[in-house]
Amino acid sequence: MKKSILGFDQEKALKMGLELKDLIILRAVKDLIESNALIKREIDGQEFYWIKTRVILEAYPMLDIKTSASVRRRLKKLVDRGLLTYKLVKENGTFTFYNKTNLLDKLFVYNERLDLACKKVTDSKENKGNNKEAGDCDSNIRTNNNNKKHNNKKNKYKKDFAREVINYLNLALKTKYRENSKESLNKIGALVEEGFTLEDFKTVINKKKKDWSGTPYEKYLRPSTLFRKSNFEEYLNQVETKKKTVYKSVYKEADLSDWDD
Incomplete structure (x- = not known):
């Protein structure tokens, strides 16, 4: 399954x-x-x-x-x-x-960190510096196959993770960036390797949307800027300016006559 x-x-x-x-x-x-x-x-x-x-x-x-x-x-x-x-x-x-x-x-599996989603496979170092014994070649082949499977699983996870990020970005900004863009996949994958989580990506998207929407910087609400390795951590830790929301005024301004409950 x-x-x-x-x-x-x-x-x-x-x-x-x-x-x-x-x-x-x-x-x-x-x-x-x-x-x-x-x-x-x-x-x-x-x-x-x-x-x-x-x-x-x-x-x-x-x-x-x-x-x-x-x-x-x-x-x-x-x-x-x-x-x-x-x-x-x-x-x-x-x-x-x-x-x-x-x-x-907890039901949403992509909230897991990459190091929890992929099992680490390491090369055997037991015979390092010693003469190879019978069976060493078979052991190396098994290790290489395990590493290959691990890398394939890791790459698939990163692609799925990147698609989640791009889907969220498109939903938040009403854009149509491609899920399979090589540039976006590489940028997001590099950040995943640094240990950033899905919630970190969502936080950056939300903060910069709030910060740049309706300003000359709105054009930079795009993957190439938001997910640039040199900028991402700074965006993530940016202090938000709190704005008071008056809900009564929201209801007065909105036309609710034909909206479902």
């Missing part, structure tokens, strides 16, 4: 009684929350995000789900499984707010 599907651990998902439709909706909610494109609200000391069921219906017509009520039933199932938290807000209408949980992050 393949380890992951849509980035989630397939074996764990099956044990939780989740169907493919559940995972598609869960991935959509996860990506929306992490895109920083949603209305956010603090409720009982915790952050929640307004999820519109219509967005999910329009984004995934192949789900063959016809109504918002059906989407809400699937979301309730994900809440019951402990993957999402939920709050209902009644202010000039009824609105559903969600957030992801630690259990969801």
Whole structure:
């Protein structure tokens, strides 16, 4: 059985009684929350995000789900499984707010560090400096094969990891950068080798989006700049300027008359 599907651990998902439709909706909610494109609200000391069921219906017509009520039933199932938290807000209408949980992050396999995803294979050094004995050649062949398998697995992981980063970038910035761009794969792969995690990439994307959007620097919201090795750590540790958000004004300005809850 393949380890992951849509980035989630397939074996764990099956044990939780989740169907493919559940995972598609869960991935959509996860990506929306992490895109920083949603209305956010603090409720009982915790952050929640307004999820519109219509967005999910329009984004995934192949789900063959016809109504918002059906989407809400699937979301309730994900809440019951402990993957999402939920709050209902009644202010000039009824609105559903969600957030992801630690259990969801554990279900998402690409949150693991590269050194946890790949087993290290090292050359045997037992006979270093000694004369080769019978069987040494066979041992070397096995070691080389193991190294080759390890490198193939490592490269595949880095490619999958890079695709996750590019998908997140495209979702956050509404861009269409190619997942298989050699330049992007190389830049992201080099940063992965340095030990940076998926959350680090998302943090950089979110910080620079907030910092550069609507400015002359907006044109630099691209992989070649954001993932440049000489810049990345500086972007990651950049101190954000906190901005107060007045949610009442957000509701007044938004036309909610034809939005699903």
